[in-house]
Amino acid sequence: MKAFSYERARSVADAASAASNPGVKIIAGGTNLLDLMKLQVETPSTLVDINRLPLDKIDETSEGGLRIGALVRNSDLAADQRVRQQYGVLSRALLAGASAQLRNKATTAGNLLQRTRCYYFYDITKPCNKRVPGSGCSALAGFNRIHAILGGSEACIATHPSDMAVAMRALDAKVEAIDREGKARTIPIADFHRLPGRTPEIESALASGEIVTAVTLPPPPPGAQMYRKVRDRASYAFALVSVAAIVDSAGGRIRSARLAFGGLAPKPWRVAAAEHSLTNTAAGANSFDAAADAVVEGAHGYGSNDFKIPLTRRTLHAVLGEITRT
Amino acid sequence: MEMDGPVGANALDAEKIVGKPLDRVDGRLKVTGGAHYAYEMQQNSLYGFVVEASIAKGRIASIETLTAERSPGVKLVLTYRDAPKQGTGNHREAHPVLTGPVVSHYGEPVAFVVAETFEQARAAAYLVKVEYDREKGQYALPHHLALARVPHQPDGAPADSEVGNFSDAYANAPVQIDVSYSTPLQSHAMMEPHATLAIWDGDKLILHTANQMLNQGQRVIARTLNIPLANVRLVSPFIGGGFGGKLWVNADAILAAIASRYLKRPVKVALTRQQIFHVTTHRSDTIQRIRLGTDRDGRIAAIGHDVFSGNLPSEQVYEAAALQTRSLYAGPNRLTRHRLVPLDIPVASSMRAPGEAVGLLALECAMDELAEKLMLDPIELRIRNEPAEDPEKHIPYSSRHLVACMQEGARRFGWDKRSSTPGQVRNGRWLVGMGVSAGTRGNPLRFSRANVRLDPDGIATVRMAMTDIGTGTYTILAQIAAEMLGLPMGRVRVDIGDTIFPEAAGSGGSFGAASSGSALFEACHALREKLSGLAGMDPNTAHFGDGHIATGERSVSLTELVGSGVEADGEIKPGRNNQDFSQQSYGAHFAEVGVDQDTGEVRLRRMLGVFAAGRVLNAKTARSQAIGGMVFGVGAALHEDLVLDPRFGYFVNHDLAEYHVPVHADIPASLEAVFLPELDERSNPLKSKGIGELGICGAGAAIANAVYNACGARIRNYPITLDKVLASLPDQA
């Protein structure tokens, strides 16, 4: 860890203005940032601590949704009555993540902005385009069990590790941000995370100095909600594949479906064609298979992650079967 | 005492205190933070941080240390250019560090930075710039089997064994099984990292260090640093787990000692979690071939077990995975062979039941495959091959109740409900299956000494250089002394974890309790004789209880007898019993797993281990040991997998986020361990046998067999992760 100076932000504008300087990093729960700093993957010269800013509330919006402050802890969000009753997929996704101790510290914004768990990214002696642009990608021809089968590029196949964000993607959440001038903007979650392309070091749509202040959820969509996380052990492991599903169905007929996937891509993944293929169809092997075909179309394995293609199909099949039965 | 004959009746047989499920005597200290581990020892010390080689093989072309040296708080940057000349040997004899520009494995320390604070040392460590000339190395075991050679491990069993004519008998056997299994690289993943605080007092060195075998460590350190043994003191009263990873001396101890001598100040170092994987030892992966030839009734005519493992070219230690195959089942024609492949990766050494833990993962699944082929119940197959004597050495077993363990376990577990055809039982989305495995682990005894002293305040103090690595040694030693001297537990004080005390075996290889406990038994026995003499009583009839010694009507308080204190020494050595009897502890594991019908996720539903391992010294700590071992069996079967990247010669997943061991959610509430009553007259005066590692032996195989029974997936390359199971799952409706 490189020596750094520490400041406590007095206001959001203060934080945004500080964060626009090179070498400055925002620290929220610190559960990801500090680990990366210890390994010198992140080497900020200044940490701006936003933990005392009043961004820890969950408020109801006038549209009938929720506005979740950037500093709401993952455990508090998962336990919130309104979230549990109306956004069960989010509560479940949160509780499927990390450990109780980590969730007590982890924040909404920090979770969205956590970095990949790619093994090579974590080791500064290994080539990694995300850490050192142009140095190469060690995972492409290396051990890539946890890597992407969709949305990656020749430069980087890292996945975004968040569970929470997958549920938010299914819920069509919006990210609110403020820049150094105090200008607020809203970014649909679909556009918030960036695909690697040739610049895997750029991971979000935030401009330098922009601070996430909240995530808003639109009113709960109709249908049943479910989060299924497939992983190598029963807890405390990142998703190999996860599915956030919101499916409106009755009597074996699907009216509409929303499906977001974790573990597959550099960002929470949705495939419009898969969702369309399910609209107004009979629940059953045929429609599930068609949806699965659409999800994995163009998917590409890199060796140790080849299994994710059949696993995605099977997991989706199981989720759709279960959610249309309930 | 040498173990030369049957033990006979003795003072422990009353089991008034020994055997009872008493709480750990050090429990309160541990949960209140009162137990201080090596890195917590307070001294006005400097802090060290290791710089690891980032290549696997080659030479250091240049090291630039100036920037680091000028970094705030830095006192020293040690490299091979200024490290002293050290003694050499294999990793169990010496541990020289920074010996020259040659890098022989990834993560080998290339520099050691010492600073006023930990943070300064760590920051400066990243400023040391090392350039390397890389060489091509051999890293992956499966790629280099052609280089295999016969290992000659001085402290190990012979690599090969042969009885009868295996190849003819196998060729002629009407029923044959010929299968290969592989087990992955594994890391110990103990909770406390390797840590040392080094303090020099003139030319005497004191090391507070996390080490399982202090006297062995003392010898290694003296040899490495070229100083007299008498000048080395190791202190280690509490150790946060070791699992074999702290049996030998690691770089933390030597680097701290060298830097501290150089700077004339105490120096403290702890390896980071990530560093532990490369700087210290691991368990080699193995490739095992098992051949079983039987008659049509399942009686083994030929049993063969071939094992490949890897280690540094300079090492002879091999993973003795065929060891249990030499004595577990009957059969006239036998062949076991271990081959070692030289690899340029970190040192492979002992980890959690070295040999049996991974050997049984292969042998006991092969037995399951054989049972299926014979259409025999797996337990019946084992009963048919229960030997009357050790089938290789042709000597009797000291005690062996494997069949009783199997039968008792079957009854308790409801084994009769198992369907012999895979894939028949469902519970919701789970395919449910049951599996069984035999467990066995060698029962070694090692030289140990103890001293026990009774003071006028009525307190007995036990002293020995034994360690407690979390297993409960403090408690069982106190129980033995209390029972022998007729004192309540609260009147016994146990001082261990320091080489100023009499030499003891330390904790490892399941020999700790038996060896240290027996030495203490002998010391207490000698003290009883002295006290009887002082009381004018016959030691053979005198009774010790309630702090008194009594014969007939006469009873004398011990405190009145001891004057200013009486003490006695005791000693235990292996003897003829260790040659003339085949000594193992035994067990049977039963597992029920669920395999997710869609995703192939395997989750344990319940598990039972039934063990016969001589006298149980403390029913509570014994159960904890057994359960802990079984949990490691879960990890071995389903999770643990240290992945080698052959391009870099390093372990990719070197942290606990990605090197998976079981977490609480992986372990069902219904996981139980039961000990059958057994006294072993040949093992040691306690009549106990080693249980430290027995719990893991066979546990993973029971799980693997249960996976097969659940869904028909016979996975022969561990761990059994869902990607390997997927292909065997039923089609989705």
Ligand SMILES: Cc1cc2nc3c(=O)[nH]c(=O)nc-3n(C[C@H](O)[C@H](O)[C@H](O)COP(=O)(O)OP(=O)(O)OC[C@H]3O[C@@H](n4cnc5c(N)ncnc54)[C@H](O)[C@@H]3O)c2cc1C
């Ligand atoms: C062992 C382990 C296992 C885990 N398992 C899981 C899992 O299974 N599933 C899962 O989803 N997660 C998992 N996590 C990750 C965990 O969810 C994240 O570490 C956590 O959500 C990050 O939140 P934080 O508040 O601590 O972020 P921090 O570490 O404080 O910050 C993360 C990043 O976000 C930036 N940031 C924070 N707040 C703001 C803001 N308001 N505006 C702009 N930038 C900001 C920081 O500068 C930093 O770059 C695991 C973590 C660990 C260590």
Ligand code: SF4
């Ligand atoms: S996948 Fe991305 S993060 Fe991982 S090594 Fe390649 S470039 Fe780096």
